[in-house]
Amino acid sequence: xxxxxxxxxxxxxxxxxxxxxxxxxxxxxxxxxxxxxxxxxxxxxxxxxxxxxxxxxxxxxxxxxxxxxxxxxxxxxxxxxxxxxxxxxxxxxxxxxxxxxxxxxxxxxxxxxxxxxxxxxxxxxxxxxxxxxxxxxxxxxxxxxxxxxxxxxxxxxxxxxxxxxxxxxxxxxxxxxxxxxxxxxxxxxxxxxxxxxxxxxxxxxxxxxxxxxxxxxxxxxxxxxxxxxxxxxxxxxxxxxxxxxxxxxxxxxxxxxxxxxxxxxxxxxxxxxxxxxxxxxxxx
Amino acid sequence: xxxxxxxxxxxxxxxxxxxxxxxxxxxxxxxxxxxxxxxxxxxxxxxxxxxxxxxxxxxxxxxxxxxxxxxxxxxxxxxxxxxxxxxxx
Numbered sequence: 001x002x003x004x005x006x007x008x009x010x011x012x013x014x015x016x017x018x019x020x021x022x023x024x025x026x027x028x029x030x031x032x033x034x035x036x037x038x039x040x041x042x043x044x045x046x047x048x049x050x051x052x053x054x055x056x057x058x059x060x061x062x063x064x065x066x067x068x069x070x071x072x073x074x075x076x077x078x079x080x081x082x083x084x085x086x087x088x089x090x091x092x093x094x095x096x097x098x099x100x101x102x103x104x105x106x107x108x109x110x111x112x113x114x115x116x117x118x119x120x121x122x123x124x125x126x127x128x129x130x131x132x133x134x135x136x137x138x139x140x141x142x143x144x145x146x147x148x149x150x151x152x153x154x155x156x157x158x159x160x161x162x163x164x165x166x167x168x169x170x171x172x173x174x175x176x177x178x179x180x181x182x183x184x185x186x187x188x189x190x191x192x193x194x195x196x197x198x199x200x201x202x203x204x205x206x207x208x209x210x211x212x213x214x215x216x217x218x219x220x221x222x223x224x225x226x227x228x229x230x231x232x233x234x235x236x237x238x239x240x241x242x243x244x245x246x247x248x249x250x251x252x253x254x255x256x257x258x259x260x261x262x263x264x265x266x267x268x269x270x271x272x273x274x275x276x277x278x279x280x281x282x283x284x
Numbered sequence: 285x286x287x288x289x290x291x292x293x294x295x296x297x298x299x300x301x302x303x304x305x306x307x308x309x310x311x312x313x314x315x316x317x318x319x320x321x322x323x324x325x326x327x328x329x330x331x332x333x334x335x336x337x338x339x340x341x342x343x344x345x346x347x348x349x350x351x352x353x354x355x356x357x358x359x360x361x362x363x364x365x366x367x368x369x370x371x372x373x
Contacts, residue, residue: 019330054297215360
């Protein structure tokens with residue numbers, strides 16, 4: 001069978017974005033139109049005049065992934081075709097710049113699967129912070145130093161925000177659990193209306209770890225409880241992986257260069273946040 | 285390609301195969317005889333450059349060195365420690 005995302009992408013070695021897309025396309029198949037907002041994925045797979053895509057693909061600007069996906073879906077509906085529409089954007093294009101068009105797409109109830117791969121910064125333009133960057137992380141616009149801890153804010157709770165907007169299906173996924181990811185994509189495609197899947201994508205360059213550790217870091221994020229694998233279907237939450245004994249977040253943070261300046265009290269603060277999150281999730 | 289698509293920038297599908305990214309490697313992963321062909325590495329290879337082939341009735345992973353970028357995720361994630369590395373010559 002032909003590879004739906006062919007060889008020769010310009011992504012870095014160990015890139016989570018191209019890995020995520022391969023898993024997604026495996027689940028979706030070739031009856032699809034991909035709408036891709038500006039991100040590392042767009043830059044590395046569509047270097048003009050070459051393209052890595054073997055499925056119909058349209059690139060949009062940062063802020064209009066949701067809007068273009070809406071338009072494509074409406075056109076297909078008018079033509080009477082049942083082609084899937086999958087929108088893929090990074091965390092900058094979802095949490096910050098593209099939030100309004102995503103929210104509009106959900107509001108109008110378009111039958112689109114929106115996938116955000118989250119590498120927790122603007123990796124494509126030089127590792128600037130986004131509102132998905134976690135507390136304490138060093139980025140080029142939140143450098144740590146004498147008077148700064150790095151990024152001062154906690155990650156924006158996008159999953160809860162979208163669940164509050166009554167999206168029929170919201171899920172989080174991890175690259176370390178590929179079968180779970182593919183199952184969620186397949187399940188999402190069976191549901192009518194807007195769907196959202198949030199994938200944690202550990203980026204070796206911006207998170208500063210060795211390229212061979214991508215999957216290891218993704219798995220540790222789940223095992224330490226920093227990343228909660230869950231599905232929210234019509235307001236009902238299901239947590240997919242509950243670690244019997246959560247590892248200390250230090251295991252996850254110490255692997256990454258972007259957290260190496262953190263002191264014990266900072267790590268304690270992050271641990272407390274994770275514990276609180278779990279309590280809130282279990283109550284929800 | 286249809287004439288109406290000539291406006292704007294477009295590219296032929298799958299043309300990036302021209303980029304032989306194998307030249308990026310510092311380390312080269314090598315599949316040893318310990319490989320049982322379980323396929324774990326195929327799910328974790330960002331390039332999709334590993335496939336399971338059957339040789340003499342035995343399944344084994346095969347790496348496409350034209351495109352493998354040498355990230356070594358396969359080496360790290362192999363449950364049988366069946367992949368080793370050497371410095372690319």
